[in-house]
Amino acid sequence: MHQNKLFNRTRLQLAGCYAAVMGVILSLSGLTIHQLLAIAHWQAVEQELESISGTLHDTLEPKLIQPDRLEPGIEQALPGLCVAQTDCSNSNQDRHILGIVQQGNYYLRFFTQSGELLAGLGSQPEGLPSPEPQAGWQTLQGQSSTRYHQITLLLKTATGSPWGYMQLGRSLKEYDDHLATVRLLLAIGLPLSMLAVAGASWWLAGLAMHPVYQSYRQMQQFTADAAHELRTPIAAIRANVESVQGVDDPSNEEMRDTLAAVNRQNKRLAHLVQDLLLLSRMDQQVVTEKQPCCLNDLIQDLVESLSVLEMAASIKLLTQLPVKEPVWVIGDENQLIRLCSNLIVNALQYTPSGGSVTVILERDETQALIQVQDTGIGIAPADQSRIFDRFYRVNRDRSRHTGGAGLGLAIAKAIAQFHHGSIQVKSELGNGSTFTVRLPLAIPCHDWQRQNVSRRRVVHDCDR
Numbered sequence: 001m002h003q004n005k006l007f008n009r010t011r012l013q014l015a016g017c018y019a020a021v022m023g024v025i026l027s028l029s030g031l032t033i034h035q036l037l038a039i040a041h042w043q044a045v046e047q048e049l050e051s052i053s054g055t056l057h058d059t060l061e062p063k064l065i066q067p068d069r070l071e072p073g074i075e076q077a078l079p080g081l082c083v084a085q086t087d088c089s090n091s092n093q094d095r096h097i098l099g100i101v102q103q104g105n106y107y108l109r110f111f112t113q114s115g116e117l118l119a120g121l122g123s124q125p126e127g128l129p130s131p132e133p134q135a136g137w138q139t140l141q142g143q144s145s146t147r148y149h150q151i152t153l154l155l156k157t158a159t160g161s162p163w164g165y166m167q168l169g170r171s172l173k174e175y176d177d178h179l180a181t182v183r184l185l186l187a188i189g190l191p192l193s194m195l196a197v198a199g200a201s202w203w204l205a206g207l208a209m210h211p212v213y214q215s216y217r218q219m220q221q222f223t224a225d226a227a228h229e230l231r232t233p234i235a236a237i238r239a240n241v242e243s244v245q246g247v248d249d250p251s252n253e254e255m256r257d258t259l260a261a262v263n264r265q266n267k268r269l270a271h272l273v274q275d276l277l278l279l280s281r282m283d284q285q286v287v288t289e290k291q292p293c294c295l296n297d298l299i300q301d302l303v304e305s306l307s308v309l310e311m312a313a314s315i316k317l318l319t320q321l322p323v324k325e326p327v328w329v330i331g332d333e334n335q336l337i338r339l340c341s342n343l344i345v346n347a348l349q350y351t352p353s354g355g356s357v358t359v360i361l362e363r364d365e366t367q368a369l370i371q372v373q374d375t376g377i378g379i380a381p382a383d384q385s386r387i388f389d390r391f392y393r394v395n396r397d398r399s400r401h402t403g404g405a406g407l408g409l410a411i412a413k414a415i416a417q418f419h420h421g422s423i424q425v426k427s428e429l430g431n432g433s434t435f436t437v438r439l440p441l442a443i444p445c446h447d448w449q450r451q452n453v454s455r456r457r458v459v460h461d462c463d464r
Contacts, residue, residue: 007213014208015201022197030186037182041175046137049151053168056108057153060166064157068112068164070119078108083119105174107148110155111165118164125171135165139172147172222390229272229391233265240265275407278338279390279414292442293336295327295368299359302340309348316356317348327361327368328442331419339415342408343372343435351376351432363441367421370437379427387425388413412437 063073075081107122127143135154141147150169157163240261244250250258303319329336340359347357355375362369379387386392391406416423416437427433 004213007209007216011202011205011209014205015198018201018205019194019198022201023194026190026193026197030190034179034182034186038179041178045149045170045172045175046151049149049168049170052106053151053153053166056166056168057155061155061163062158064155064163066163067157067161068114068116068118070110074110078121081119081121082124084117105171107169109167111167113162113164115165123171125169147176218390226276226391230269233268233272236265237262272407275411278411279407290330290332292328293331293333295329295336295361295370295439296321296323297326298333298336299340299361299370302337302344303359306341306344306348309345314353315348315351317344318356318358320358320360323361323363327363329368329419329439330442331439335415335418339412339437340370340372342412343370343437346408347372347374347376347433347435350374355432366441368439368441370439372435373432374434375432378429378431379425379433380429384425384427388423 059077060074063071063077065071070081070083105123107120107124109120109124110118112118125142125144125146125148128140128148135152137149137151139147139149148169149172150167152165152167155163155166240258244254244258247254299319299321303317306317309315309317344357344359351357351374357375358371358373360369360371360373362371388409390410392410393406412435413423416439419439421437421439423435423437425433425435
C-alpha cells in the first residue's frame with residue numbers, strides 16, 4: 001500500500017481531515033476550558049470581595065456618627081488603619097481584617113463624599129484614581145502593570161445620612177498568573193497534541209484503508225486472472241476459426257473437428273462465466289429459496305452420480321455415515337450439492353490411481369460436519385492459506401489439463417459462508433488432505449410441522 005500513489009494520497013487526505021477536525025475540537029476545548037477557569041476564578045474573587053465588604057459594611061456603619069470623619073470606633077475595629085497624611089511604614093501589616101482574610105493581597109480605603117482619601121489599610125496600590133461618586137465594581141491597573149479588582153460601597157451614619165465611601169479591593173496578580181500558566185500550557189500542549197493526533201491520524205487512516213486496499217488488490221488479481229482465463233479459450237476459438245478460413249475448400253471432417261474444438265472452448269467459457277456469476281451473487285448475498293435439506297440423501301445421491309469418475313480414475317469413493325438419524329440443514333439444495341461436488345471432484349483429481357476418497361457425515365449438538373478425505377498428493381503449508389482464493393491453483397499444469405480454472409474451492413467456501421458455515425483444510429504433502437465443512441443444523445422436522453409451514457412440503461422433505 002505504501003507504494004501505491006492513489007492510496008497514499010487518499011490516506012494523506014483522510015489523515016489531514018481527521019487531524020484538522022481534531023485540531024478544531026482541541027482548540028475549542030482548550031478555549032472553553034480557559035474561559036470556564038477564568039469565569040470560575042473571577043466569580044470566586046468577586047464573591048470573596050463581596051462577602052468581606054458586606055461584613056465590614058455591617059460592622060462599621062453603626063459606629064459612624066459624623067460624615068467625612070473617622071470615629072475612634074473605626075480605628076479600634078480596624079487595627080493598623082493608616083490615616084491619610086500619616087507615616088504608617090512601621091505599623092503592623094500582618095493583622096487580619098476582622099479575622100476574615102489576610103491583608104497581603106487586599107487593601108481597604110475610606111474616602112469622603114468628595115473623593116478625598118481619609119485612611120487606608122493593607123498594601124495600598126499606587127496610581128489608582130479616587131472612587132467614582134457612586135458605588136459599584138471596578139477593574140483598574142496600577143503603575144506596576146498589576147491589575148486590581150475593587151468594590152466601592154457608600155457608608156451611612158447611624159442616623160442614615162451619607163458618610164462617605166469604603167473601597168475594598170485586591171490584587172489580580174495571582175489570578176492573572178494562573179490564567180497565564182493555563183495559556184502557556186495550552187500553547188505548548190496544543191501543538192504537541194496536534195503532532196500526536198497527526199501521527200495517530202496517519203496510523204488510523206492506514207488501518208482503516210487496509211481492508212479497502214486488500215479488496216482492491218483482490219479485485220485487481222481477480223480481474224487479471226479472469227482476463228487470463230478468458231483469453232485462453234478465446235484464443236483457441238480464434239485459432240481454430242482462422243485455420244478453417246485459411247483453407248480454400250475445407251473438408252467435412254475438418255469442419256467437424258473445428259466445430260468440435262470451438263464447442264469445447266465455448267463450453268469452457270460458459271462454465272467460467274457461470275462460476276463467476278455464482279461468486280458474484282454470493283458476494284452480493286442474493287437471497288435464494290432455502291428449505292430443509294437432508295444431507296444423508298444428498299451425499300449418497302452425489303456419490304452415486306460421481307461413480308463414473310471413480311471408475312475412470314481407478315479410485316475408491318467411499319462414504320461413512322456414522323449418524324443413524326437424518327442430518328438436516330436449512331439451505332439451497334442446489335448450492336449444497338455444488339459445495340460437496342466441488343470438494344469430491346477436487347479430491348478425485350488430486351488423488352493418484354489406486355487411492356481412495358472418503359466422504360464422512362457427522363454432527364454435534366449445533367452443527368453438521370461434512371469431511372472429504374483423500375489419499376492424494378497433499379497441499380504444502382504455504383499453499384493452504386491461499387487454497388480458497390479465486391483462480392489460485394497449486395499445480396497449474398494439472399489444473400490446465402483437467403480444465404479447471406481455480407474457482408472450485410472458492411465457490412465451495414462462498415457457499416459455506418452463504419449458509420452461515422465454514423470450511424477448513426488440513427493437509428500434509430504426500431499424506432492426502434481433509435476438507436471439513438461445518439453447517440448449522442436445522443430444527444427437527446416435527447418442529448417444522450408445528451410452525452406455519454406447508455405439511456405436504458415438510459412430509460415430502462422428511463421422507464426423502
